[in-house]
Amino acid sequence: MALVPYVENSLPLLSKFHNSSAQFRFANHNISLTQDWKKLGVAAVVWDAAVVMCMYLELGKVKLEKKTAIELGAGTGLVGIVAALMGAKVTITDRQPALDFLEANVKANLPSDSKGSAVVSELTWGEGLDRYPPGGFDLVLGADIIYLEDTFVPLLQTLTHLCSDSTVVLLACKIRYKRDTNFLSMLKTKFAVEEVHYDKQRDIYVYKAWKLPQRKDL
Template sequence: MFALFGRAFTAHQSACLWAELPQNEVWHARFFLKFLDDFVAHDRNKNVRLLHPVRLCLCEGTWERVGMTDGTANSCSFVCFVVWLLWSVSSAFAKMALVPYDDHTLSGLKRFHNSSTTYTFSNHTIQIKQDWKSLGVAAVVWDAAVVLCMYLEAGGINVQGRSVVELGAGTGLVGIVAALLGADVTVTDRDLAMEFLKSNVYDNLPKEHEKRMSVKPLNWGTGLEHFPHFDVILGADIIYLEETFQDLLKTIIHLSSEHTVILLSCRLRYQRDHNFLDMLRKHFTVDQVHYDSNVDVYIYRAQKTQKEEL
């Protein structure tokens, strides 16, 4: 048993974890950290003692050690990794007991590995296809999306008859639910995810709702002149990659008027995530409107301040 991703794993269990990494090289391995961070956050909620405050990922053929401080990452060779691993284990034994492995550890990955997952919203059964192996994080349903769907269904805001855009739609679950609730919805994501997104959207929308839905490619920060203002902007777990923050903010500003309501559902994994909210506050009034302690997901509502020009 040894420490990997800050947890205790046997060699066999770690090999299973490794096998679950997305195989499409287009998706950078660092995106896999999103799942790991969610897993660690879940364990903290359960008061499980973590082994070591370090995560490892395979990045362009080298092991990358990512420390506790944001932005500090230095690659090391496999030999260095083995040396570090041995030190980590010995250090962990000296400081705290190993966390026993149980079946829950990989349950999140097993969930992502399922080819589909089923939900019921607005009296409709929605079966979402997943494709973790080929498309990685864009092709699985994250907890933040489910929490945002529940918030919309519960009447957190009324979307009926309103124009709605979902950013980084992924599987399209949030946009589908918004359309079922009567919104005129545009779901967006990168070009690479378009066919997968369209498949989920149109396989789940009843014919009478299809006219309410459009699926369009949108790379944040570019091509924004092709998009109007929307009444509502939705985003589920799109705040996690720091280098996208400026483009994401630019996109949100462009798509919104002073009347637009923005709902961002997210886990706050690092200080950089809080930093994005601070960036948002320079242009918008931002309030926390919901927190689901079961999955550690927040929902923030934002609206342009009066000084922001349209």
């Protein structure tokens, strides 16, 4: 997730982002996440897309037990934490400046007796991808990571690298601008894409994607 500097805003809608913590109940666990909008901006607050993604995971439509997952642009780490609590082995990633903050949230909310596990790792999309096994994950998770047009090409490159033919990608997002749908169009050049959930209250979509079979030259 991109790091955006803090800007004071008096809108009541944004007041929750200025709270120092956010509490949730997922996977039969109480989760308390530290937030720090002033220091890290959008990377350090919980967005609705992450909440809806966790709600979708709890529906049980995607198997998590003993699966290998990676979360992109993790921010506070909510989605990765919940996936681990539900039994996945999760690599939770973000850019370098957010890692200490992210690691603290993961350690504070993932008990030693959790069914799954989580590690925090640096990942800037499109860079250093050889540090991650190509096609090495059963599940790729991303909540509210589709919003900066400059990141679309490296994000697609990263997804293509991480996914095998059997990998499932889940993306939760709010469609704010035409450029957001432009990314979905880009994604469809490499992946089959299906809308699998819509949260009307929060106006958040969840998309499922999987790699299209490579065309063989005749």
